[in-house]
Amino acid sequence: MSYSSANLDRNIPGLHFADMQSGMNTVDHMDKHFSAFNFLEYMASLDFKVREGFVEQYEGTISLEVVYKYTRPKVVPVAQLHPLHKNIYKISGWAGYKPDADRWTRIPYFDLKKIGQFLWCSISRKVQVKDFQTLAWLAQVHYIFQRTDGDNLEDYYFLDTHVEFELDPLQSKFPSLADNHIFLCIAPINITIIDRKTYFSFNNPSYIWSSSPDGSEALSHDMVKALGLPSLTPYIHCMKGIGSGLIHQAAAEYMKYKGFDPSTQDYAQSQGYPLFEILPSASQDDDHFETVKDDNDQPVGLHKAA
Incomplete structure (x- = not known):
């Protein structure tokens, strides 16, 4: 369920000062008039759009249904989502x-000089009604x-809806x-x-x-x-996981108020959200991935080794 300002009832009664001293009373008051957890999803989406400086580069293969952990200097998959649809x-x-x-x-060279410094294309997920994927991540x-032996929650990526592929020239001018x-003939994304x-x-x-x-x-x-034609370096650019630490902490506090342990999947299961599966620890090491190749013996992705 998406959330917008239209969901807010402008006639929601205010809380008495005494009730403001109780987190439980505050949450109950919110839930009587709109979904507090869906409001967190809305805030997370805003936070995701305005944050800057969190762009990382991930080479190889990427999925919008996998959680990645940034273990400097590489990014490794740690969990995967089982979507409802x-x-x-x-x-x-x-x-x-x-x-x-x-x-x-296929782009004529003359047009490239007008396009700018780099080329990009985006991959986006069509958000289906009630797919609950962002809510599942917050929960x-x-x-x-x-x-997954986490040290910093900000090191976790769940891209969910968007990622960009780029071809960056090694020289500033064509x-x-x-x-x-x-x-310039650009091959299709695998x-x-x-x-x-x-x-x-x-x-x-x-x-x-x-x-x-x-x-x-x-x-x-x-x-x-x-001819002096530029070499183009392929990059996959992605924004760090949806929601800042403050949003994740608010989600954890909400689940506690509702009687759930945030370190479990109990709340997600109670709401019918899609569940994440933790990948085996062996899959977090690049040595435990096999390259998947097409009929022309070209690499098209990675596969977890048996």
Whole structure:
């Protein structure tokens, strides 16, 4: 359930001062007029949009149904969500360009100079009615934290609805070329289903330079270097987990007032929220992941080794 200011009843009666001294009375008063926990979801979404400086880079594969823990200098998966419904995702075009029928995106070099310093596309989850995924995260973040040797709650990611793929040039400016028949051909984002979870990753290679619009005449490495064409570095950029420490603490206090232990999944189960599963400790080590490859022997994601 989404929450907006329209859910607030402007005629909600005020609390007496004596009742304000009791957290239980305050929570009960709120719950009589609107869902206090859904209000926390609303506040978490606002907090997620305005926070700055929390962008990290994650290379390899990423899923919006997995919780990641930032264990400097790497990010490891620690839990996975079992959604109530099959998630539907939308991938935007690179720099607004629509992909061709083969899902490759082809951009004339002349246009690249107008686009800017880097190229990006976003992957977003279509939020279905009553999927409760953000609420599930708020209700179980302390459960996940306690069972994954957490030191700092701010090191946990649950992306839920949005992630960005970027191709960043190693040089600040694109050289001027007399030949306009140069094209950047960007490979489609790989989509891999593993254990009913959707994973996204860059193709390998993630792009090619070509002298033909269909990408059939790829430029050699020496030719790319001679022309001064930039090398593009693939990054997956993601915002740290939804909700700040204050929001998570408020959620924990709310569950305590309702008689639930925040370090368990009891409250989530009582509300019918989708549940998170803690991944085996072995899966938190990169050595315990196998590379999944397509028919052309290209890596498309990671799979937990047996």
